[in-house]
Amino acid sequence: MLGEGIAKGLVETARNFFGSYVSRERLTTVQYPEERLPQVEAARNFPFLVYDGDDWKAGMRCVACQICEKECPPKCIFIEKSKDKKPDAVGKPQFYPAVFNIDVSVCMSCQICVEVCPFEAIKMNTDFELSTDDRFCGLLWDKERLSRSNEYYHGIHPTEAAEVDARLAEEKAKVEAKAKAAAENTPQTISGAASTR
C-alpha cells in the first residue's frame, strides 16, 4: 500500500533520533579541538628536515645536494649551498644548506623529496595545525622552522624512523670499516705507490 515505505523510513529516522541520545556509539562525530583521534602512522603533511643530536645547526643531515629541489614537482623548495664544508652525520666533510626554504602554500605533500633524498635528511611531518594570519612569510618556512630532531621523527613515524636509523648505522659502520681498512692499508699503498714510482 502507498505510504508503507514512508512509514518505515520515519521509524528508522526516529530510531536514529532517540538512539543518538541513548547510545554514544551512534555519534561518530569527533569534537575536534577537544577530542582527537590518534594519528595514523602513515599520515603525512609537509616535509621537515631531520637533525641528529641537540643542535639543529650542527646536526643537520642535509648536505645541500639540491636533488629534492630539482625533483620537486611544484618547485616549492629553494636551497642555497654553503661556501664552506662541515662534517656530516657520518663524519665526511660536506656542504650544508645556507638557505633551505619550503613554500608550504605551494607544496602538494607528494613525498617525492623524501624518496629522492640519499641522506635521509628530509622526511614528512604530520603536524596539520598550521594556520597563520600571514599568508606570505607565514607559509614560507625557513631552515629553522623546518628542522626537527631525530627523536621527533621517532615520535611521529616510529617504524619508518627505526628503519632509517638502521640503514644509517649500517652505512656508518661500512664507512668506518672502510676507513679502518684504509688506515691499515695506508703505509702499504704509500709504499706501493712509491715502488711504482
Next chain:
Amino acid sequence: MAEAADQIFVALERWLVGHTPAGVRPVFAEVISVVALLAVFASLFAMTTVLERKGLGRIQNRYGPNRVGPFGILQPLADGIKSLTKEDIVPQAADRIVHFLAPVVLVLAAFSMYAVLPVGRNMVLANLDAGVLFFFAASSVMEVSIFMAGWSSRNKYSLLGAMRAVAQMISYEVPLILASITAVMAAGSLSTVTIVEKQAGYTGILPHWFVLTPWGFAGFVLFMIATTAESNRSPFDLPEGESEIIAGYFTEYSGFKFALFFLGEYIGMFAMSGLGITLFLGGWTAPLSFLTWVPSYLWFFAKLLFMIAMFIWIRGTLPRLRMDQLMNFAWKFMLPLALINLVTTGVWRFLPHGILRWIVCAVMVVVPYILLGRGLAQGWKLKKRVYRFAE
C-alpha cells in the same frame, strides 16, 4: 484564575491602549498586535532554525550545532550577525528594483497571513468573514515574489528554480484549497474564528476536532502534504534543490536578503501550519476536556511546535522527489482524493449521527486511497535495466 491567565495578553493590550488618546486607539491597538505577532513569530523562526539543525543532526547521528552558547542555542544570533555583516551583492545584469523587492514582498506576504490566525481565545488580529480566503490570497503572493526573485536575478539557475517553484506551488494549491474547503463546509463559515469555535465542544473527554473524523483526517493529511509543497520543504524542495540548481531562485541573493528569504519561507511554513491547526486541529482548544484550564495560546503554540517537529522529521527522512513524480502526485493522487473527500464531507453532514456514518465515510476515504495509491505506484516497479546498444 485560569480565565485571567488565558486572557492576560488581551487584558495587557487593553491596558496599554487605555493610556493613549481616544483618537489613535484603534490604530494603536492594531500596531501593538502586529508588533507582538512579528516579535513572537520571528523569535519562533530563530528557535526553529537551531532546533531543525539539531534535530536533523540527531536523525543523521550527528550532534548538530553545539558551539555557540550552551548546546548551541545562540546559533541563530551568530547566523544573524553573519548575514547582516555580509556583503550584499546584486548581479550587474539583474533588475535591481525587482531584485530588491522580491524578499520584501515575500516577508510581507508571509507575515500578512497571520492577520487571520487565531493564536488564542480572542487573540486574532482581524476577524474577517472571509478569513480563509484572505489567507490563501496572501499565500499566493509568495509565489509572485519567488518568481520575481528568479526572474530579476538574470541567472539560469534562478529562473529554473523559480519556474519549478511556480509550477509546484500552483499545482499544490489546488489540493490545498480543496482540502481546506472540507473544514469550511463542516463549519459553515470562512471565518477562522468561527471554524475554531465550531471545534471547541467535547464529547466525553474527546474534542470535536475535525481531524478526528474520517474526512477530517484525510483532509488534514492532504492539507499537510500540500503545505509541505507550498513552503518548498523537503521532500518537495525541487525549487531550491542545492544539488541540482544551486538553491534555485535565491542563488543570487546574499547577506540580509538571503536571510529575509529564509525568514519568509519559515514564516510561511508556520502560517500554513497555523491554518492547518485552525482548520483541523481545533485551533487554540485543548485536546482533552479536563485540560481546558491551560491558557489557549499555549495550546496553539504546542500544536505549532508539534507540526514543526513533524516537518523536521519528514525532512530528515524523505529524499527529494523528481519533477514528474511531483506532478503525478499532485494531479493524479491528491486532487482526486481531495475531490472525493469533499463528497465524503457532504455525506458526513447529511447522514444521521451514529456508527453507520463512521463506516460509510471511512470506506469513502480508505478505498480511494488504496486504489489511487496502487495506480500511482504502478509506474514504480523496479525492472531489470536493459541497454539496447551497450550489451
